[in-house]
Amino acid sequence: MTNREIKISFQEYTSVKELDTDDQSLCNEAVKAMVNSHSPYSKFRVGAALRLQSGKIIHGSNQENVAYPSGLCAERVALFYWGANHPDDPIESMAVTAHTDEFILNKPVTSCGSCLQVIAEYEKKQNKPIKTILFCKDGPVWVTRGIESFLPFLFFEDRLS
Structure with a gap:
């Protein structure tokens, strides 16, 4: 038997204000995108x-449907739009934020497993990591370059291509 350990690496900032102006601007765009969230069931935008x-x-927001699980997460809405409309213009970075009136978010919300796998697929497709910025209002910001920090056991099988 061999014991193995996986370590992830990310940067944590106390607020969006600590980011460079390009990343601050992208975070503001994610907040704008959240306005178009259709989340009448979870109330989690x-x-x-x-x-x-x-x-x-490119903007994306979560889109819920009464016939669960027919909805789609904000990340995949934006990523699938990119894949359908701009596949030759590589993704440099992605900012994701969330908000609910039901409770206070004290830390960033991470993408779900399905979204992480889609991010991994598009990183592989463009042969380039995507800088990912996760943040919440008045809370810390997590920044990573490449999805492996969030999903160390990516599903890839090269023989399927």
Whole structure:
């Protein structure tokens, strides 16, 4: 038997104000995206913003449906839009935020497993990691470069390609 250990690495900032101006701007875009959340059931709004290599910003927000699980997370809304419309303009960075009136979020909300796998797929497709910024209002900010910090056991099988 061999014991193995996986360590992840990310940067933590006390607030969005500590980020450089480009990242602050992307976080503001994620907040704007959250406005279009359709979340009447969970009342948990999520917004995502992607910055492409060209500088173009793509927005996504969670979209719920009474016929659960027919909805879609904000990250996948933005990523699938990118994949369908801008696949040749690599994603440089992504900011994700959430808010609910039901309780206070004291730390960033991480992407679900399905979203993490989609991020991994698109990193592989563009052969380039995506800087990911997770934040919440008045709380810490987590920044990582590459999805492996969030999903160390990525599902990839090269023989499926």
